[in-house]
Amino acid sequence: MIDRKKLVGRHHPILTKIEPLAPLSVGNGEFAFTADVTGLQTFPNDYEVPLGTQSNWGWHYTGHPELYTLDDVEFQELQTHDRKVGYPLYPEGKKEAYHWLRQNPHRLQLGQISFRLKKENNQVVKADDIKNINQRLDLWEGTLYSHFTVEDYPVSVTTVCHPKLDLIGVKVVSPLIDNNRLQVVIRFPAADMTSRKWEESVAINSENNDRHQTSIFTEDNQSVTLDRRMDEDRYYVHWTWNSGRIKFTDVHEYSLTPEVETEELCFSVHFSQGSKETYSFYEIYQESKEHWSNFWSKGGVIDLSESMDERSHELERRVVLSQYLTKIHCSGSMPPQETGYMYNSWFGKFHLEMHWWHGAHFPLWGRGVLLENSLNWYLSMLPLAKELAAAQGYEGARWPKMVGFDGKQSPSAIAPVLIWQQPHVIALAELLYKENLSEATLKRWKEIVVETANFMASFAVWDEQKQAYILGPPLIPAQECHRPEESWNPPYELEYWKYGLEIAVKWAERLGEPVNPKWIEVGNGLAEPPHSEGVYLAHEGCPDTFEHFNHDHPSMVGALGILPGTLIAPVKMKKTLERVRNEWQWETAWGWDFPMCAMTAARLGEPDWAIDFLLMDATKNTYLINGHNYQSPSLTAYLPGNGGLLTAVSMMACGWEGSPKYPAPGFPKDGKWIVKFEGLHPFI
Secondary structure, X not given: OOOHHHHHHOOOOEEOOOOOOOOEEEEOOOEEEEEOOOOOOOOHHHOOOOOOEEXXXXXXXXXXXXXXXXXXXXXXXXXXXXXXXXXXXXXXXXXXXXXXXXXOOEEOOOOEEEEEEEOOOXXXXXXXXXXXXXXXXXXXXXXXXXXEEEOOEEEEEEEEEOOOOOEEEEEEEOHHHHOOOEEEEEEOOOOOOOOOOHHHHHOOOOOOHHHEEEEEEXXXXXXXXXXXXXXXXXXXXXXXXXXXXXXXXXOOEEEEEOOOOOOEEEEEEEEEOOOXXXXXXHHHHHHHHHHHHHHHHOOOEEEOOOOOOOOHHHHHHHHHHXXXXXXXXXXXXXXXXXXXXXXXXXXXXXXXXXHHHHHOHHHHOOOXXXXXXXXHHHHHHHHHHHHHHHHOXXXXXXXXXXXXXXXXXXXXXXXXXXXXXXXXXXXXXXXXXXXXXXXXXXXHHHHHHHHHHHHHHHHOEEEOOOOEEEOOOOOEOOOOOOOHHHOOOOHHHHHHHHHHHHHHHXXXXXXXXXXXXXXXXXXXXXXXXXXXXXXXXXXXXXXXXXXXXXXXXXXXXXXXXXXXXXXXOHHHHHHHHHHHHHHOOXXXXXXXXXXXXXXXXXXXXXXXXXXXXXXXXXXXXXXOOOOOEEOEOOEOOOHHHHHHHHHHHHHHHHOEOOOOOOOOOOOOOOOOOOOEEEOOOOEO
């Protein structure tokens, strides 16, 4: 029996100084609040990442939702065998509409909650004035404990998030309160998106104060509801406290001054679209502790503490922190953006080709209900996906790549011609079924499985010369550095098409319903994945992959690793993986590439390689002290890496269909790895 509390406790993040790239967060899957070392968001300018307050409902359209539509953008027609299909790839003469649609809707920074601390000389405290920092994120409780001093006066802050509401609770204990040197401030930044580069959109815009309005909606002695308006969008901030008074102190800024003759202040802040919920700090604190204790006590767990490999502690740390981070950022009612609720990447939109990486691990760790939350979104967006397929002359439902909550595709030079997100919904539904073998599971996801498979069968084209079904052109494979007009038959996508169609057949058979014969015909008739000199290529129109295209994602290896590889020759894949390991430009890779390669290594019977890939010393495989997968200065959090890590480690520990029958088949058998686990489910 694994001591789960002790295991989790080994990896509580502890900060003793400002970590500009790695602030800590509390959240619940629908909402998260990211704090600096004070437990609030007091010193945002001393961080290289925005300190976010974001939710799943908090979106904004600059102007109004229909300012532009895709009808206002020029579509480029790409030759698709015997016909042409239009895609919104380039702005051409309609740049304003093109960029507005890329930027809208975008997620909101709902508000910044800070301390205003003062020295004895009445000067405002700066970050350099904060001493004796000791901040701990108690993962078992979901509670952030922050301690520091100001001119030798101690300040203790406890920050928690309600498990179901967009509501934080804070307790502050300090003699600074009695000395009238501590205030709490809420300020609101503008919501405008004005940059054409997503990297510049991560900044919190404090300009254009006239573009939004903040006013008091209701007020009494111990609470205030603030009314926030931007263009046609509106939300409320309900702030309650145990003692003190609130005052308007600047444009879009309100300050709470606690009553003197006390050293304790408790308050809560609830962000919502309408309703207001009133909970005391202690109620939120207790509910958070119960929620997180229950989370860690159930589901999967892996204990590597008895391993002798010096890397085992770091791998266990990454696993524990990734479970926490994907719970608060990736388990909500929509697919998450790649940075979760930390801050906006790609304008806050989510990328559906990344959804598998965000969520596939949940059912493998016995937490499939957390994936079901976001898979429901596909059911609501199915009519739009069917409209998109029909507009392009296909059957079924075509899922876009880069979307907001409204499910509408964004114009892009790449996104509209990616295809590997299509089978994701089938693969994710199958993982849920494998966790819960029930007719109810089959019926719940049947419609999205069927319509997705219908599109996939419709998208493939019969090639008379090959006497096989082919994919593309046009398409861009998961390795995105290829031209759509020149790309066809990427190995990973071919294998994924086969797998998805075969699973759709199984779903119909399990339900006792007729099988679309086209699924069988296409699934059985797909072309052989392209290869040259015993190595799989990026796609059939590609020259030697490793001389010309050894950067970005080595996605060809995913055909045997992420997937069972029924079209793949293991000998060729092993040679491919070896060249990837030795020749790839890893600084150009992305966080999920490392677990992808580890999964391929595991299936090929190379567990030492699997560990080497998971813990490779590469910038994009960096896991910060807060557990986030660092990619670059503008992308310091990359949750597909965290989710991919959890999927790979679960697979290596619990095995996969057809794996060796001994324990932990994906871990080395050199005696240095002792792998204990509970509650995991085998991979496909």
